[in-house]
Amino acid sequence: MAKFSLPKAGDNSARSSIRVPKTMLAKIDEAMEQSGYNRKQRSKWIEDITLSFLQRSDAPNLIAEEFIVPGSTESIPVTLSNNLDNQINAVLERVQQEEAIRKDRSAVIRTAITQNLLARAGRQLSPKETRLPVTMGEGD
Structure with missing residues (x-):
């Protein structure tokens, strides 16, 4: 579960810890x-990809389907x-x-x-939703 602290006066950010699979850390880097x-820009990278992900129409469904093995994560x-x-x-x-499922912030960011x-x-599986450029000939 993510823990968010209150921002300092005049600060537009929140500090947190998220749990991600240990095996994912090298892939993130x-x-x-x-x-x-x-490495010092990890928060910025997470911010950027999460903002992009949240623009997807299928984001709620993907978050609801997100599964993590207990004990396999690192904060x-x-x-x-x-x-x-x-x-x-x-x-x-x-x-x-x-989806009638309760998830936490870590689930959103992990997804x-x-x-x-x-x-x-x-x-x-759904390249239309990836927000990556499509090359000529794809989808024709």
Whole structure:
């Protein structure tokens, strides 16, 4: 479960810890590097891919289907903007309403990371939703 602290006066961000599978950490570092982010920019990378993921029409369903094996995760610290925090709260409400499943912030962020890693590996099942450029001839 993600833990969010109250922002400091004049700060537009919230500090948190999210739980991600231990085996995902190396893939996150690799994807960040390929995208031009360094290790100190982990929060920025997570923010950017999560904001992109939340634009997907199937985000609530993917979040509802997200599954994690208990005891297989590691906590990592992140700082997220208040804007993203608000969007995460909104999608969690949608998941509750549309899918009748309660999820937490970590589930939203893990799902965003998973979908980003799958898209990078060409393994995402709904390419229309990936927000990646489509090459000529695809979908014809």
